[in-house]
């Protein structure tokens with residue numbers, strides 16, 4: 001096995017504002033474009049790349065070196081890489097991990113994902129922090145150096161990509177038909193548990209989970225909290241959901257702008273009015289904000305990482321959280337019956353609220369982590385408390 005990485009083909013990242021970063025190709029040859037964002041997590045590239053909320057985005061990893069843990073079938077947050085492309089400073093072709101079944105580079109090539117390495121990701125991140133997230137395009141040669149004409153082609157692709165505002169991507173990544181989810185969290189393989197996922201002992205509650213691009217670990221954590229989950233397509237009506245006799249409704253994370261997801265906002269409005277226990281994560285939180293009459297806004301470069309401090313403003317306890325969002329609910333526009341529960345300690349933006357007159361709450365970050373710390377995972381138990389309180393009322 002060659003331990004030294006052979007010289008990779010030429011590649012470039014071209015931003016819509018004309019800035020060019022030259023590098024090498026570490027994935028498939030070709031051209032890809034999307035909104036360029038950066039993620040500050042130091043581990044978990046497989047979970048990040050397969051998070052459906054990254055649909056339409058080129059993900060820059062600020063951690064300097066990836067690939068050591070390779071790729072495996074278990075650490076998937078959906079069935080495939082959802083990000084439009086990967087930007088990273090260094091990538092090894094030689095994984096060193098008993099769980100790996102192939103290398104990251106081989107997986108990127110086999111699945112047609114364009115990736116660029118050997119560029120200054122610190123300079124890129126500082127540029128995005130100054131200018132804000134912006135469209136970009138990665139172009140990667142099949143072999144040899146990149147012709148100048150390819151850079152022009154990438155510039156055109158970046159400049160014609162458009163904007164994330166107004167894009168309803170949730171309905172493009174959702175499932176086609178409802179299905180049941182009962183599998184619990186990953187705790188490692190044993191003699192009885194070959195794949196490493198637990199089977200929860202009892203699931204006394206039933207929740208309908210709207211799939212706007214749901215991360216698998218959310219379903220696993222709901223199941224582990226004692227919930228049998230029926231996952232439904234994004235455009236399922238409230239009436240269709242209630243016909244499944246759920247004890248609660250869950251609104252998932254997902255890509256794109258929440259504002260055009262009118263079908264989902266309608267469901268949240270009706271669930272709140274009917275006092276059905278309701279929990280929203282990330283895009284689901286934003287949809288709940290819109291449902292109560294608040295407004296959402298586009299952030300400059302958003303929150304993408306696994307190390308973001310968030311304060312529970314009721315207890316002043318600080319949680320280190322996983323984050324991935326570019327939109328936010330504007331706290332100033334919340335109605336009186338929506339009480340703030342959490343705020344970001346990075347920029348003071350809204351991270352969670354609950355309703356005073358309905359069993360409904362939501363969180364902007366990712367309590368299921370994957371990747372990231374599990375500080376705020378008790379939110380799943382809180383959802384079950386609301387379900388039990390309603391059942392016992």
Ligand SMILES: NC(=O)CC[C@H](N)C(=O)O
Nearest residue numbers: 253254282283325326327
């Ligand atoms: N992770 C998510 O659900 C992201 C929500 C939304 N697409 C945003 O960027 O803000």
